[in-house]
Amino acid sequence: MSELKIALVHAGQREERQVTTGTKAWEPFQDQPDVIAARVNGALKDLAYELQDGDEVEGVAIDSADGHDILRHSAAHVMAQAVQDLFPEAKLGIGPPVRDGFYYDFDVPTPFVPEDLEKIETRMRKIIKEGQRxxxxxxxxADALDELKDEPYKIELIGLKGSGKSDDAAEGASVEVGAGELTIYDNVRRDGEVAWSDLCRGPHLPTTKRIPAFRLMRTAAAYWRGDEKNKQLQRIYGTAWESKEALEEHLHRLEEAEKRDHRKLGRDLDLYSFPDELGSGLAVFHPKGGVIKREMEDYVRRRHIEEGFQYVGTPHISKEGTFHLSGHLPYYADGMFPPMELEGANYYLKAMNCPMHNLIFRSRGRSYRELPLRLFEFGGVYRYEKSGVVHGLTRVRGMTQDDSHSYITPEQADAEIKHLLDFCLSLLRDFGIDDFYLELSTRDDSKPDKFVGTDEDWATATAVLQQAAEESGLELVADPGGAAFYGPKISVQARDAIGRTWQLSTIQYDFNQPKGFDLEYQAADGTRQQPVMIHSAKFGSIERFLGVLVEHYAGAFPPWLAPVQVQGIPIAERHVDYLYDVARQLQKAGIRVEVDESDDRMQKKIRNAQLQKVPFMMIAGDDDVAAGAVSFRYRDGHQDNGVSVEDAIARVVAAVESREQV
Known part of the structure; x- marks a missing residue:
């Protein structure tokens, strides 16, 4: 046997090591039981991979992001094997890992029922216990087509691979066929018998026994390759984790998330609704929800003005030529509603505000002295989201973007992006969101037809964004291929009160639209130059951010955002007039207040106020009226008795003005 030189990488440190020919990737990690795969020269490999001279090898821990994906994709295979054991007529679709779990699609004569999931779980546990490799x-x-001749969907994926279209086949299709050589994974019993096989790129766990904890969650209908014209399959969702404790924590988070579901809380708190008569993904805000929306907009509008933005307004529709100039129709047509023909021209509902802002910039000559020129509006936009992905306020078809665009010289780009990033983060903190990291989305060089601009444009824009992100001191995560067609972007990924991550603010560097609209400014030397355009949305959309806030606070908004800030609770009917007088004083101080004059007993009135998440209650009885006081009750149940009306009002005003998170 000859000697090979490899480099082991751990925590950024390299260790040169000599091994013999035939050494497998698992061998350097025999004393690290949490390692379930290897990254070899940047590519994920099974631990059975045979190392080559010069390889750079890094262990992949089961609790890492890549480790979770490998664990969950392996669990998806075990689930598919169990399904075909129990339902031999089932045909296989695809089974990728997804965030916090996995799924597999099946073509079966009869939809799955909950009892089926119990049987499948039992069968999966048996397969896991067997320790299949x-x-x-x-x-x-040719061999794959012959071997999988009874699996029509796999046959189709192989054909798509041959045509070069597999990347667009479906979410997760690349997990099946990938690029380059075609591979199949066998689940092999200890006696060497192949128990089950699947077309797959891999990698996988060494054996099924390395699946420590899993749970099947639910079933759903799903169109093959995500196309409504194709056959509807049955999708089974599951989750898998590196330990039973991690699984229990995840299930607890799901329980908490269900309690915080903004759709349910929106109904319970009378904030908004989604009437069928309007159509999918279109929300209406009720008076209480309107209060929150107005407070958000008023505050954000003022903050934009303080940060040097000028407020503008633009229409909801435009002739199609505008969206050709911006590049959206060639690259984003599927995300826009179909055109309306009016007066011999096609009009589109706008899906973005930037083309209109470009027209404002172009409306007259501009000088370098005006730059940065910052335009901002609450623009109503419309996106044609498929009905299957519409979800309450967090995925809608009609939304209001807190949209802004900075027009700058190339030399101003670095400072402007830092300014915008600081602004975004400070604004999120103002709303009680303070745990976040950044994601840098860049071009996918393997799909050049999906992006516009030169390599030099992209390199310059990416470098400026990366430097600003790194200087923020926040964790920076790469998102290759996630850029918009016109340029790279930074997105703020924020964690809510129960640890879920939401993409909120985005900052995008655009060198394309200024060119498409022939935007120019007069430079100091008298020449005409093209500005750089920086897109920034602080919330993404008012609707989505409100949905996130509802779940973050579980509906218990801080006093400054609460629709009703004080609930007056009379102990008896004779105390109603007194509390209405207190309410008038509160209203003069700018406080939103209601008095509960129903026939309910006091304890039920308190309970109702708690269910409505009202921050403060002022309770009045005979002694309070005599003393010019109230019993001041907080949302958490703490109560101070005999508080003067003046002091009670001062407490509320102080809490609202300080924006404290009571």
Missing amino acids: FSRRVTTD
Whole structure:
């Protein structure tokens, strides 16, 4: 056997090591039981991979992001094997890992029922206990077509791979076929018998026994390849984690998330609704929800003006030529509603505000002295989201963007992006969101037809964004291929009160639209130059951010945002007039107040106020009226008796003005 030189990488440190020919990737990590795969020269590999001279090898821990994906994709294979054991007529679709879990699609004669999931889970546990080995083998298209002749959906994926279209086949299709050589994974029993096989790129766990904890969650209908014209399949969702404790924590988070579901709380708190008569993804705000929306907009509008933005307004529709100039129709047409023909021209509902802001910039000559020129509006935009992904306020078809665009010289880009990033983060903190990291979305060089601009444009824009992100001191995560067609972007990924991550603010560097609209400014030397355009949305949309806030606070908004800030509770009917007088004083101080004059007993009135998440209650009885006081009760149940009306009003005003998170 000859000697090979490899480099082991751990926590950014390299260790040169000599191994013999035939050494497998698992061997350097024998004393690290949490390692379930390896990253070899940047590519994920099974632990059975045979190392080559010069390889750079890094262990992949089961609790890492890549480790979770490998664990969950392996669990998806075990689930599919169990399904075909129990339902031999089932045909296989695809089974990728997804955030916090996995799914697999099946073509079955009858939809799955909850009892079926119990049977599948039981069968999965048996497969896991058997310790079947995930074994990779390379095959040819011809051999795979013969071996999988009874699996029509796999046959279709192989055909798409051959046509070069597999990347667009479906979410998760690349997990099945990938690029380059075609591979199949066998689940092999200890006696060497192949128990089950699937077309797959991998990698996988070494054996099924390395799946410590899983749960099947639910079933749903799903169109093959995500196309409504295709057959509807049955999708089973599951989750898998590195330990039973991690699974229990996840299930607890799901329980908490269900309690915080903004759709349910929106109904319970009478904030908003989604009438069927309007159509999917279109919300209406009720008076209480309107209060929150107005407070958000008023505050954000003022903050934009303080940060040097000028407020503008633009229409909801435009002739199609505007969206050709911006590049959206060639690259974003599927996300826009179909055109309306009016007076011999096609008009589109706008899906973004930037083309209109470009027209404002272009409306007259501009000088370098005006730059940065910052335009901002609450613009109503419309996106044609598929009905299957519409979800309450967090995925809508009609939304209000807190949209702004900075027009700058190239030399101003670095400072402007830092300014915008600081602004975004400070604004999120103002609303009680303070745990976040950044994501840098860049171009996918393997799909050049999906992006516009030169390599130099992209390199310059990416470098400026990356530097600003790194200087923020926040964690920076790469998102290759996630850029908009016109330029790279930074997005703020924020964690809510129960640890879920939401994409909120975005900052995008655009060198394309200024060119498309022939935007120019006169430079100091008298020449005409093209500005750089920086898009920034602080919330993304008012609707989505409100949905996030409802879940973050579980409906218990801080006093400054609460629709009703004080609930007056009379102990008896004779105390109603007194509390109405207190309410008038509160209203003069700018406080939103209601008096509960129903026939309910006092304890039920308190309970009702608690259910409505009202921050403060002022309770009045005979002694309070005599003393010019109230019993001052907080949302958490703490109560101070005999508080003077003047002091009670001062407490509320102080809490509202300080924006404290009571």
